[in-house]
Every structure is written in structure tokens, then in C-alpha cells.
Amino acid sequence: MSNNATFDLPEFPWDRLAPLGDKARAHPGGIVDLSIGTPVDSVPEVIQSALSAASDSPGYPPTAGIPALQKAMRDWSVKYLGTSESVGVLPSIGSKEMVTLLPFLLRAKRVLYPDIAYPSYHVGAVLAGAEAIPVGEDPKSWPAADFAWINSPSNPTGALMSDQAVRDAIQWAKSNNAYLVSDECYLQLGWEATPRSVLSFPEAADVKVIALHSLSKRSNLAGYRAGFAVGNPSVISELLEIRKHVGMMMPGPVQLAMIAALADTEHVTKQRAVYLRRRTELHRGLTAAGFTIHDSVAGLYLWATRDEECWKSADWLAGHGILVAPGDFYGVRGKNFVRAALTATDERIDVAVARLTATA
Ligand SMILES: Cc1ncc(COP(=O)(O)O)c(C=O)c1O
Known part of the structure; x- marks a missing residue:
């Protein structure tokens, strides 16, 4: 300790x-x-240019993201995650702050996380004063709780969850009326298999499911702190309300840089x-x-x-x-x-x- x-x-x-x-x-x-x-x-040139072009940024940026960023996050999610157009989106200051703060922001009491995982899931539960419970791969064996993490592709193992395991995790969230948060920051780095977002499963539609995304690895933007949450619109608005009070805003120039990054696939x-x-x-x-x-x-x-x-x-x-x-x-x-x-x-x-x- x-x-x-x-x-x-x-x-x-x-x-x-x-x-x-x-x-x-x-x-x-x-x-x-x-x-x-x-x-x-x-950092790719196209992103660096967007950042410098946006450097005259005297005012407070909106916590929800400027409309062009909201559109960029939504369009990207529809295209690459298979979400609907009505999905909620919210920029985050990298995804790690979301990983460590979500259990607190959502007032979780019992947090499940993979028994082999990124250490910050455990830390987030501790910071929220919640019970932190490591669980195995099969969601059918998970105990009752109000919050669970999944992470596919996994850090550290690089394993993917099977479609059936994701469906079972969604079903678990539904039965427990729990939040299911899928950390998908490595989604675009599939080598021997193609990773799939939890949000592409139709079963996730009416459940409290969100996914976290990050441009740190996809676009070499770890230094910019550019990430976002996407998913169930009521969960996203709940988060937005709290984050407005706390002042958790992605810096304005980074918002512009992120739009450029999401639009470029080259x-x-x-x-x-x-x-x-x-x-x-x-x-x-x-x-x-x-x-x-x-x-x-x-x-x-x-x-x-x-x-x-x-x-x-x-x-x-x-x-x-x-x-x-x-x-x-x-x-x-x-x-x-x-x-x-x-x-x-x-x-x-x-x-x-x-x-x-x-x-x-
Ligand atoms: C599984 C996982 N989630 C989240 C993060 C946080 O990344 P960032 O805050 O740069 O978006 C990392 C960083 O390595 C990670 O491995």
C-alpha cells in the first residue's frame, strides 16, 4: 500500500x-x-496544424464540446463503432480521468473489473469509496453490483471478449440495473482479429452502457489528452451535468485538433x-x-x-x-x-x- x-x-x-x-x-x-x-x-501533421490554428482561444470551452466536435465524435462512432445517430457523446481529458472518476461520478457502490486489468479500474473504485471486486471472464459468474468494467482489446493481455461474453455482460447490466462501461481505447489496433465495440450490439440499446475512447494510441495524442465517452444518452447527460459543475472541460485548441484527428484515417x-x-x-x-x-x-x-x-x-x-x-x-x-x-x-x-x- x-x-x-x-x-x-x-x-x-x-x-x-x-x-x-x-x-x-x-x-x-x-x-x-x-x-x-x-x-x-x-503527432500527425494534420493534427498539429489544427492545434496551432486554434491557439487563439481566450474563452472557456464548452464541457459538452463545441458542436463541430460533437458531430465529429458522433459521426466517428456511427462509422467505426456501429452506434445509432442518437448516441450520446462527451469529450474527456484523455480517457484515464474517466476511468478513475466514473465510479465516483456515477456514485457506484460495488465496482466489478477484470481480474487481469489496467490498474486504474481498481483505483477508481477505491477513490469512489466503492467495493472493488475483480471478476473472471464469464459474466454469467459475476456477482450483483451497480457498475462493471469490460476492456476489449484488453490491456495487458491483448485478448478480445467473445461476442457471447459481451452479450452476457450486457444481460448482466440489464438484470442488475447496473452501469456497464467498456474501455475500448485499443479498438482500432486489431492484428489477428477485429475488435468490436459493445455499442455495436443491439442488446445494448436500452441498457446503461457506455464506451470510452481515446486518441492517445490511435493518433499519438497522449500528450494532448483527447478522449471521449459515447453511449446511452441519459448516462452521458448525467455525466455532462456533473462535469459542468466540476469544470472538466477539454481545452478549446485540443477540441479543434480532435476534430481533425477523427476526420483523418490516413x-x-x-x-x-x-x-x-x-x-x-x-x-x-x-x-x-x-x-x-x-x-x-x-x-x-x-x-x-x-x-x-x-x-x-x-x-x-x-x-x-x-x-x-x-x-x-x-x-x-x-x-x-x-x-x-x-x-x-x-x-x-x-x-x-x-x-x-x-x-x-
Ligand atoms: C486500458 C486503458 N484504458 C485507458 C487508458 C488511458 O489512456 P488515455 O488517458 O491516454 O486515454 C490506458 C492507457 O494506457 C489503457 O491502457
Whole structure:
């Protein structure tokens, strides 16, 4: 546990990784940092231009987003998520703030989240003073609650939920009159399978279902903090009301940049090709070094194991100057896995692969 006096928060996982970071940095060829999914490629020119053109922005931006942004989010959702035209949309300051604040904003009392997952679902439940309950993959086994997270493609595993599991999760939400929130920030990064939004399921129509989207990975916009929530219009208006009071506004210039980003698909296709190459190379390197890759059909990570304790694998990799995230950051089920991100430059990925294949 951390020494935070107000909340019973776990220690920030990446702080625990600092000693292995030092070890990897000491490698004569330098560190290859695959521990965090932070984009390293440039912000596409079309988005940078939209941001600079909007830099004279003296007034408060609307919390709901300017009408052109609302239209851009809705059009994108209809086209890529398969939603109806009447779907609710709301910009967010990246999606992480939504992940950690939603249980509080929606006054959740019992929050279910995948037992192998992005740590912020747990943190959000703790901040809301709610009970945080890790659950398995089959929604038919979930206990009663008023809020549940799903995440497909999953961080860290890169697995997709089956259509049946999504339907069961929607049914669970309906039976419990609960919120079902689908974190879909990796939706456009499918490699061996095509991810599908919860909102494309007709069963979701009258249920309290929303999805979170992010331009951080799709458009290299992690630094802009550009995300949005989309889904059931009453849930979205409930969130809008609270967020207006709190003043949670996406900055005006970022709203304009996001419109440009959502309208452009060329940079998405290019960036996907960059990640696909890195994925293929890293897969080859890790396999040569004795790792087996599990799941990882989509998303920004390889979920790898050598059937040994994750810190042992992470330490071995750090000895070769490669920093990864130990799988127990994401739940006990990850204790024999490490997560390697595809977010290093081509040069660093090639260095990592050369080091890994040399160990074979
Ligand atoms: C599963 C998942 N959800 C949400 C986020 C938050 O991303 P952002 O706040 O950049 O939109 C991340 C970031 O890595 C993530 O992996």
C-alpha cells in the first residue's frame, strides 16, 4: 500500500519498477523501454496544424464540446463503432480521468473489473469509496453490483471478449440495473482479429452502457489528452451535468485538433503499419529468447511468459537492457507473464530484437 493518508491506494506500480529501470539503463547499448504504452512517433501533421490554428482561444470551452466536435465524435462512432445517430457523446481529458472518476461520478457502490486489468479500474473504485471486486471472464459468474468494467482489446493481455461474453455482460447490466462501461481505447489496433465495440450490439440499446475512447494510441495524442465517452444518452447527460459543475472541460485548441484527428484515417493506417512491423519483430525476438506469446491478438502489447515468476523474467530482460512491465501489476493471474509494449522507436525495437536473438 502507498503512504497516501486519505485513500487506501496501492503503491503506484511503475514506482516498483525503478530498480529494474536502473539496471536496464546501465546496459552499454542503452535501455529499450517497453514498460509503458506511451506513443513515441510524431503527432500527425494534420493534427498539429489544427492545434496551432486554434491557439487563439481566450474563452472557456464548452464541457459538452463545441458542436463541430460533437458531430465529429458522433459521426466517428456511427462509422467505426456501429452506434445509432442518437448516441450520446462527451469529450474527456484523455480517457484515464474517466476511468478513475466514473465510479465516483456515477456514485457506484460495488465496482466489478477484470481480474487481469489496467490498474486504474481498481483505483477508481477505491477513490469512489466503492467495493472493488475483480471478476473472471464469464459474466454469467459475476456477482450483483451497480457498475462493471469490460476492456476489449484488453490491456495487458491483448485478448478480445467473445461476442457471447459481451452479450452476457450486457444481460448482466440489464438484470442488475447496473452501469456497464467498456474501455475500448485499443479498438482500432486489431492484428489477428477485429475488435468490436459493445455499442455495436443491439442488446445494448436500452441498457446503461457506455464506451470510452481515446486518441492517445490511435493518433499519438497522449500528450494532448483527447478522449471521449459515447453511449446511452441519459448516462452521458448525467455525466455532462456533473462535469459542468466540476469544470472538466477539454481545452478549446485540443477540441479543434480532435476534430481533425477523427476526420483523418490516413495517419491511422500508417501508424498501424508501424506498430505491426514492431509487433512482428518483437514477437520474433521474444520467441527466440524462450518466451511464449499468449493472447495479444489486438492492442499495443505482447503478453509473454517463460513459465517463471514475472519478476524473474523482467530481471533477466533488464539485464539485457530491456524494461518490461511485470504481469503482477495487472492482477495475480499475470504473475508468470510480462507485458512488452510496441511503443519504442523502430531503432530501439531492432536493438531489443538483436539482443534477444543473440541469447538464443
Ligand atoms: C486500458 C486503458 N484504458 C485507458 C487508458 C488511458 O489512456 P488515455 O488517458 O491516454 O486515454 C490506458 C492507457 O494506457 C489503457 O491502457
